[in-house]
Amino acid sequence: MHRNRRAASTESSSTTFITEDDMVCICQSGFEAETIVCWSDENVGRRLYVCCREKYGGGCDWKTWKDPKMSEQTKHVICRLLRRIKSLEEKRAKEKKICARAKRQRKNFEFGY
Numbered sequence: 001m002h003r004n005r006r007a008a009s010t011e012s013s014s015t016t017f018i019t020e021d022d023m024v025c026i027c028q029s030g031f032e033a034e035t036i037v038c039w040s041d042e043n044v045g046r047r048l049y050v051c052c053r054e055k056y057g058g059g060c061d062w063k064t065w066k067d068p069k070m071s072e073q074t075k076h077v078i079c080r081l082l083r084r085i086k087s088l089e090e091k092r093a094k095e096k097k098i099c100a101r102a103k104r105q106r107k108n109f110e111f112g113y
C-alpha cells in the first residue's frame, strides 16, 4: 500500500484508504476500485466505487458509494438543470437542421434549380 495512505475503515468486504485529497478503495478481490458517476434520478451525479475489472467483464461485482446520500432538494435541482440542458440541446439541434435546410434551399435557388 502507498506510504501516505492510512486505513480509515475495514469492513468485511473492503478496506478504505484515505489520502489527503482522495480516498482509495480496495475491492473484495484486492484490486484498487475505480470511481464512476451514477446518473439515475435517485442518485444523480453521486459517485461510487466499482471493481476496476468490471469494465473488462472479469470484475467481482463489488461496489460501494463514495459520496454520501443526497438531499431531496439537491437531487431535485440537479435533475431539473439536466432536463433544462437536454431541452436546450434538442432545441439547438432542431435549429441547426432548419438552418442547414435553409442554406441548401438558398444555394439551389441561386443556381436556378
Ligand SMILES: [Zn+2]
Pocket (backbone or CB within 6 Å): 027, 028, 029, 030, 031, 051, 052, 053, 059, 060, 061, 062
Ligand atoms: Zn474486484
